[in-house]
Amino acid sequence: MTKGRVTVIDIAKAAGVSKSTVSLVLQGSPLVNDGTRAKVNAVMRELGYVYNRGAANLRQSGSKSKIIGVVVNDLTNGFFAELAVGVDMVVQSAGFVQFLSNTSENLDRQREVIASMREHGISGLILSPARATEAADLKPLIAAGIPVVVAVRNVPGAKASSVVSDNREGVVVGVEHLVSLGHRRIAFLGGFRDTAVFDERLAGYRAAAAVCGLDADEDLIVDSPPSRAGGAEAIERALSIGNRPTAAVCFNDAVAFGVCDGLRARKLEPGRDFAVVGFDDVIEAKTAVPALTTISVDPQGIGRRAAQLLLKQISAGKAEAEAIVSSVRLVVRETCGAANGSPLGRTQA
Amino acid sequence: MTKGRVTVIDIAKAAGVSKSTVSLVLQGSPLVNDGTRAKVNAVMRELGYVYNRGAANLRQSGSKSKIIGVVVNDLTNGFFAELAVGVDMVVQSAGFVQFLSNTSENLDRQREVIASMREHGISGLILSPARATEAADLKPLIAAGIPVVVAVRNVPGAKASSVVSDNREGVVVGVEHLVSLGHRRIAFLGGFRDTAVFDERLAGYRAAAAVCGLDADEDLIVDSPPSRAGGAEAIERALSIGNRPTAAVCFNDAVAFGVCDGLRARKLEPGRDFAVVGFDDVIEAKTAVPALTTISVDPQGIGRRAAQLLLKQISAGKAEAEAIVSSVRLVVRETCGAANGSPLGRTQA
DNA sequence: TTTAATAATTGGAACGTTCCAATTCAGTCA
DNA sequence: TGACTGAATTGGAACGTTCCAATTATTAAA
Numbered sequence: 001m002t003k004g005r006v007t008v009i010d011i012a013k014a015a016g017v018s019k020s021t022v023s024l025v026l027q028g029s030p031l032v033n034d035g036t037r038a039k040v041n042a043v044m045r046e047l048g049y050v051y052n053r054g055a056a057n058l059r060q061s062g063s064k065s066k067i068i069g070v071v072v073n074d075l076t077n078g079f080f081a082e083l084a085v086g087v088d089m090v091v092q093s094a095g096f097v098q099f100l101s102n103t104s105e106n107l108d109r110q111r112e113v114i115a116s117m118r119e120h121g122i123s124g125l126i127l128s129p130a131r132a133t134e135a136a137d138l139k140p141l142i143a144a145g146i147p148v149v150v151a152v153r154n155v156p157g158a159k160a161s162s163v164v165s166d167n168r169e170g171v172v173v174g175v176e177h178l179v180s181l182g183h184r185r186i187a188f189l190g191g192f193r194d195t196a197v198f199d200e201r202l203a204g205y206r207a208a209a210a211v212c213g214l215d216a217d218e219d220l221i222v223d224s225p226p227s228r229a230g231g232a233e234a235i236e237r238a239l240s241i242g243n244r245p246t247a248a249v250c251f252n253d254a255v256a257f258g259v260c261d262g263l264r265a266r267k268l269e270p271g272r273d274f275a276v277v278g279f280d281d282v283i284e285a286k287t288a289v290p291a292l293t294t295i296s297v298d299p300q301g302i303g304r305r306a307a308q309l310l311l312k313q314i315s316a317g318k319a320e321a322e323a324i325v326s327s328v329r330l331v332v333r334e335t336c337g338a339a340n341g342s343p344l345g346r347t348q349a
Numbered sequence: 350m351t352k353g354r355v356t357v358i359d360i361a362k363a364a365g366v367s368k369s370t371v372s373l374v375l376q377g378s379p380l381v382n383d384g385t386r387a388k389v390n391a392v393m394r395e396l397g398y399v400y401n402r403g404a405a406n407l408r409q410s411g412s413k414s415k416i417i418g419v420v421v422n423d424l425t426n427g428f429f430a431e432l433a434v435g436v437d438m439v440v441q442s443a444g445f446v447q448f449l450s451n452t453s454e455n456l457d458r459q460r461e462v463i464a465s466m467r468e469h470g471i472s473g474l475i476l477s478p479a480r481a482t483e484a485a486d487l488k489p490l491i492a493a494g495i496p497v498v499v500a501v502r503n504v505p506g507a508k509a510s511s512v513v514s515d516n517r518e519g520v521v522v523g524v525e526h527l528v529s530l531g532h533r534r535i536a537f538l539g540g541f542r543d544t545a546v547f548d549e550r551l552a553g554y555r556a557a558a559a560v561c562g563l564d565a566d567e568d569l570i571v572d573s574p575p576s577r578a579g580g581a582e583a584i585e586r587a588l589s590i591g592n593r594p595t596a597a598v599c600f601n602d603a604v605a606f607g608v609c610d611g612l613r614a615r616k617l618e619p620g621r622d623f624a625v626v627g628f629d630d631v632i633e634a635k636t637a638v639p640a641l642t643t644i645s646v647d648p649q650g651i652g653r654r655a656a657q658l659l660l661k662q663i664s665a666g667k668a669e670a671e672a673i674v675s676s677v678r679l680v681v682r683e684t685c686g687a688a689n690g691s692p693l694g695r696t697q698a
Numbered sequence: 699t700t701t702a703a704t705a706a707t708t709g710g711a712a713c714g715t716t717c718c719a720a721t722t723c724a725g726t727c728a
Numbered sequence: 729t730g731a732c733t734g735a736a737t738t739g740g741a742a743c744g745t746t747c748c749a750a751t752t753a754t755t756a757a758a
Binding site: 366367368369370373380381382385404406407408409 | 705706707708709710712713714715
């Protein structure tokens with residue numbers, strides 16, 4: 001009975017029409033008679049027909065695959081999981097499906113995954129690139145006319161669209177907030193120097209420092225792995241210099257948590273003895289003790305916007321590369337010391 | 350020049366062989382001469398050939414699509430994100446790709462997503478089912494001979510394989526731990542009653558209570574939404590009964606956090622005045638203050654196991670439904686009160 | 699040298715769909 | 729009635745691969 005999958009021809013036979021007509025029904029063409037359409041639909045339901053997109057796609061041989069690829073560098077990180085969810089939302093409601101893979105920051109794996117997605121005929125790609133991804137990695141995709149949107153991290157030199165958060169502005173706002181609390185010696189802690197995000201955030205730090213007339217002391221900038229351990233290490237180094245900082249804006253929240261750890265190890269209480277500002281507003285930032293003051297970015301929003309942009313480019317056939325920067329906002333909690341009445345910076349300056 | 354995609358025929362022409370030979374090379378057949386193979390490979394690289402899995406899949410018309418579908422009920426929940434990562438790991442190294450979608454606990458969306466995946470010809474499905482998923486939802490898949498593995502939550506009555514954590518045993522261990530600390534009045538808090546997971550965990554509670562000879566007081570079992578807010582509500586109700594509990598094992602960590610909130614609202618300190626045990630060991634459990642004693646399950650491990658099982662079934666053609674229960678372990682931290690020397694339960698009993 | 703066996707290679711059909719050009723079918727108009 | 733319309737339907741070719749049976753090239757045995 002079930003001698004194979006039921007095809008459009010089986011439907012045609014059972015409904016007493018030709019396969020072409022069935023095909024027309026499938027695509028919702030207005031050319032078919034309502035009666036015929038109803039009959040065909042009924043038969044399809046009855047026989048349990050399932051559409052074979054592979055075959056359709058083969059014939060159409062274009063970017064009509066209704067698959068969009070999503071590649072993220074670290075799914076276990078809530079930030080990127082949210083991003084993927086944002087993408088999925090818009091992609092799904094546009095009738096596409098999402099091919100999601102995780103690279104774990106591994107460039108080789110990223111290459112494999114992208115290659116595999118190409119073989120499957122994705123009609124577009126959203127990429128949150130692994131560290132050190134180069135424009136060359138995206139070249140073949142773009143050359144093949146497959147729209148690509150990079151998210152979160154820029155890929156310098158790539159002719160792809162991008163949706164990133166306003167890293168520069170975020171740090172500017174963070175620094176200004178600290179300045180408004182009376183701080184003058186503000187450090188910038190954590191992060192790998194060779195990344196685009198680091199560059200942007202550091203640029204924000206420098207710009208704000210210049211505007212506020214702070215000391216431009218290179219000792220106040222200390223890089224480290226962008227992790228909790230890295231943060232602890234960074235604050236350690238920052239406190240060992242002659243003219244100590246009284247506050248810091250950190251590369252990201254993980255670093256900020258590490259900075260708090262390091263502070264406590266020195267019997268300094270974050271928010272009271274030293275002001276800390278993070279970046280990202282990860283989920284734990286709110287519930288940590290003390291709660292982390294940080295720059296909030298909306299990963300789900302970035303995902304949604306990236307997906308919208310991609311869909312636009314897909315339907316437009318070919319579009320110009322576009323760069324969207326997603327705005328950020330400061331969330332004041334406890335670690336900056338703004339909560340307790342007496343701004344600590346001022347007492348020390 | 351690029352008048353279309355380069356096909357196996359183009360390669361054949363350029364390499365001076367037939368398309369069949371190229372195909373053989375593609376599948377790594379031992380039938381082709383090494384020299385020929387090398388030449389073909391060279392030409393493929395030169396012309397930038399990309400394999401068209403859609404076409405191949407069409408011909409093979411079997412479950413060789415190398416796509417496996419992964420559907421989770423809530424990707425923003427770190428637990429399920431980890432699950433997906435675990436799946437991705439093994440699936441990727443087996444040369445498959447993962448089609449991942451998020452249902453947000455929405456049954457309709459789950460149906461759509463599964464249908465869409467079928468159209469794309471997945472060769473297997475891993476499903477972390479949305480609440481209230483029924484066996485009927487999986488019926489067509491299974492009838493079509495597509496292997497299905499449900500993870501985390503069982504779907505009662507479905508003839509599919511499953512990988513779930515040992516919910517019953519987890520609660521047993523939790524209760525026994527509390528008993529060993531001297532507690533006799535132990536509540537079971539939170540969770541929706543109509544779910545399989547709730548049933549299993551509650552069964553563990555009842556079994557342990559019976560074994561330990563605890564009062565079988567139905568008032569000690571209070572359900573609620575499985576969320577932080579639900580937990581606060583549950584403890585509130587639990588503390589309002591005549592003979593109050595001195596400890597609780599909670600449906601999950603979110604509930605446990607809510608219980609801690611509710612306790613504090615009553616000026617009771619979790620771990621000192623009341624013992625709390627969670628379930629899941631989410632990432633925040635470790636860093637919360639006080640740190641949460643909880644039952645640790647390994648979502649990534651569940652993902653990996655589910656994927657392995659699925660791959661096994663795919664390659665075996667058709668396998669018996671198999672049920673794997675993934676073991677859990679108790680992680681003793683602060684909220685159970687075991688840390689501070691004097692077990693609180695005993696002083697109150 | 700012929701024959702048999704083995705190693706490589708090959709053309710064509712098939713997979714399930716879409717598209718195109720062509721056809722049939724009712725009506726309508728002169 | 730016959731030519732003309734527009735609407736509805738249709739058969740076949742095509743998409744890029746794999747598989748099968750058949751063919752050719754190579755080597756070993758007689």
